[in-house]
Amino acid sequence: MVLPVLRSLGVLTSSFLLGCVSLGATSLDVGSASAQSTLPKQSTLFGKTQSSSGASLSVAVGGPTSVPYGWVDFCHRRPKECKVPALPATNVKLTAQNLRTLKRINQQANRSIKPVSNFDHWGTMMDHWDYPVDGKGDCKIYALYKRKLLMEAGFPRQALLMTVVHDLDNEGHTILTVKTDKGDLVLDNLVDEIRPWNATGYYFVKRQSQQNPNIWVSINRRGGTPKTLTNIAKLVD
Numbered sequence: 001m002v003l004p005v006l007r008s009l010g011v012l013t014s015s016f017l018l019g020c021v022s023l024g025a026t027s028l029d030v031g032s033a034s035a036q037s038t039l040p041k042q043s044t045l046f047g048k049t050q051s052s053s054g055a056s057l058s059v060a061v062g063g064p065t066s067v068p069y070g071w072v073d074f075c076h077r078r079p080k081e082c083k084v085p086a087l088p089a090t091n092v093k094l095t096a097q098n099l100r101t102l103k104r105i106n107q108q109a110n111r112s113i114k115p116v117s118n119f120d121h122w123g124t125m126m127d128h129w130d131y132p133v134d135g136k137g138d139c140k141i142y143a144l145y146k147r148k149l150l151m152e153a154g155f156p157r158q159a160l161l162m163t164v165v166h167d168l169d170n171e172g173h174t175i176l177t178v179k180t181d182k183g184d185l186v187l188d189n190l191v192d193e194i195r196p197w198n199a200t201g202y203y204f205v206k207r208q209s210q211q212n213p214n215i216w217v218s219i220n221r222r223g224g225t226p227k228t229l230t231n232i233a234k235l236v237d
Contacts, residue, residue, distance in 0.1 A: 020118070020139040020173045057183020059197050062218035065206050068164060070127035070140055075214070077130070082214055089210035090158040094180040096236050098155075102178060102194055105149045106187045109142050115189070142189035143176040150178070163207035163219075168226060170203075177207055182235040186223075194232050201226030 075082035092098055114136045121136055122128040129140045131148060140162075147160045159179040167173040167190070176187040177197065184197040197204065204219040 020167075020171065057196050057198065058179070059184050059204055059219055059221055059223070061207070062220065064209075065216050065218040067214070067216050068127065068129075068206075070129035071162065071214075071216075073127070074129040074144075084157070084213065086212040087156075087158050089179075090156040091179045091181050092155060092159045094182040094185075094235055096233075098180075099194075099232060099236055101150070101153055101155075102185070102187065105146055105153065106194055107192055109146045109149065109187075110189050110192055113137050113142055113145065113189075139174045139189050143174050143187070146176045146187050157213065158210045161208040161210065162213075164205045165200075165202040165223070166205065168201055173202065175200075175202075179210060180235075185232065193230065195227065195230045196224075196232070198224035199227040199230045200224070 071082075112135070113132045116136045116138065118128055118138050118140075119125055121138065127140070129144060130137070132141050132145050137145075143162055147162065150160055151157055155178075161177040161179065163175050163177045163186075165173050165175060173190070175189075178185045178187060186195050186197050186200055186202075188195070188200070200223040202223045204221050204223055206216050206218050209215040209217050
């Protein structure tokens, strides 16, 4: 990665990490892709469909693809996190309250975790995904922690998707995609501001399925031009 480029875009160089995620593939056998389940009662803060304006800001996904090794390993170590039923796709309604929660949790995670490379942290080149049990971690730890905090805040699991990308220097990187009625938003440990997916400049490789976190779908699309000042608030109802 090139530090001057990151600084010019307002990137948090304190969270700058090399080789953040392995793009290697593997398989996973936890939960059933065809499992049927009734969507639990959700708060009125959340909706199930996207508006027409949101559709234009949502990345198109392809079919099922390989599951990252790190997620498989995470599921083996924390089976309760992954042995979950399939649920209907659900998006977050982008209200002012929900946006405040997203910003608070994004900044909380970015500021509470000490950045450290996968190898320096775990002593292995194999991808290790986990929560910040010791207050340290790389991009996967940030993204998983944000996902956990948002679910605890009442956000639906189906709208919080671990996502693998190539960053601005073509390095592997992991972020959290939040599906909203106004499009796909990105929570990133390299940038404090929450941005639409197509304002990142990242190349999106794959992410979790909304229905089943153990199924991953391909994307293979460039996320527009990198911007740090996107004024997400203008999207709020």
